[in-house]
Amino acid sequence: MSLHITASEGIPVAETVLMPGDPLRAKFIAENFLDAPRRYSEIRNMYGYSGTYKGVPVSVQGSGMGMPSMGIYSWELFQQHGVQNIIRVGTAGSFHPDVHVGEVVLALAASTDSNYCDMFGLNGTFTPSASFSILKPCMEAAEEAGIRYTAGNVLSSDHFYEADPDWWKPWQKMGVLGVEMEAAALYANAAFLHRNALGIMTISDHFVLDEKATVEQREHQFTDMMKLALETAVRL
Numbered sequence: 270m271s272l273h274i275t276a277s278e279g280i281p282v283a284e285t286v287l288m289p290g291d292p293l294r295a296k297f298i299a300e301n302f303l304d305a306p307r308r309y310s311e312i313r314n315m316y317g318y319s320g321t322y323k324g325v326p327v328s329v330q331g332s333g334m335g336m337p338s339m340g341i342y343s344w345e346l347f348q349q350h351g352v353q354n355i356i357r358v359g360t361a362g363s364f365h366p367d368v369h370v371g372e373v374v375l376a377l378a379a380s381t382d383s384n385y386c387d388m389f390g391l392n393g394t395f396t397p398s399a400s401f402s403i404l405k406p407c408m409e410a411a412e413e414a415g416i417r418y419t420a421g422n423v424l425s426s427d428h429f430y431e432a433d434p435d436w437w438k439p440w441q442k443m444g445v446l447g448v449e450m451e452a453a454a455l456y457a458n459a460a461f462l463h464r465n466a467l468g469i470m471t472i473s474d475h476f477v478l479d480e481k482a483t484v485e486q487r488e489h490q491f492t493d494m495m496k497l498a499l500e501t502a503v504r505l
């Protein structure tokens with residue numbers, strides 16, 4: 270048990286955890302993809318479940334929205350629940366005309382406008398990046414399952430709503446694929462605590478094209494990303 274996660278000896282957290290921002294997406298993944306799922310935590314309704322996928326123990330834990338929330342849950346999972354690998358299964362807005370709603374992005378690195386990494390006391394700019402130990406099996410699993418993906422830099426932002434409607438254009442110019450709100454904190458915690466992390470995102474909105482996913486799609490229908498994360502988990 271930790272401050273924000275109930276899990277105990279009775280229902281431990283697995284070494285590999287899938288983390289959607291939305292706790293209802295965690296419930297959906299557990300109920301639709303895991304064998305014998307059991308809920309180990311419901312503090313603040315931030316559900317966590319443990320079960321197996323193809324015989325391998327896997328957990329699914331909501332992270333909430335934003336880096337402070339992801340910072341708390343991933344820190345406790347790594348530090349107090351023995352977790353080795355976290356795979357974020359999130360949604361993102363695309364800045365790229367060739368990366369469409371419903372498509373999968375692998376976040377090689379997470380640029381950020383957040384000061385989350387200041388706590389590590391570095392005298393330069395840390396680059397939160399994915400763990401190759403998860404990225405490689407994920408790419409292999411995607412190729413085997415025929416799941417198309419784009420790999421690149423994403424922006425982890427502290428803001429969902431921005432005052433300036435053109436705020437995203439300088440990031441697009443730098444080749445950043447799109448925006449979400451948690452990967453940088455996850456990658457930084459994993460680096461500091463010597464654990465592994467990867468962000469797999471499905472595009473839910475578009476900044477360039479007139480494309481948008483429904484609430485139902487965001488919660489339930491981004492199954493390529495969920496299957497890909499689970500197929501990656503069994504390869505770790």
Ligand SMILES: O=P(O)(O)O[C@H]1O[C@H](CO)[C@@H](O)[C@H]1O
Pocket residue numbers: 289290291333334335358359360361429449450451
């Ligand atoms: O779908 P999730 O995983 O929550 O991810 C994205 O959606 C939320 C914003 O709507 C933020 O958490 C952002 O990172």
Ligand SMILES: O=c1cc[nH]c(=O)[nH]1
Pocket residue numbers: 360361362429448449450473474
């Ligand atoms: O953080 C996010 C997630 C999806 N779409 C966005 O525009 N931002």
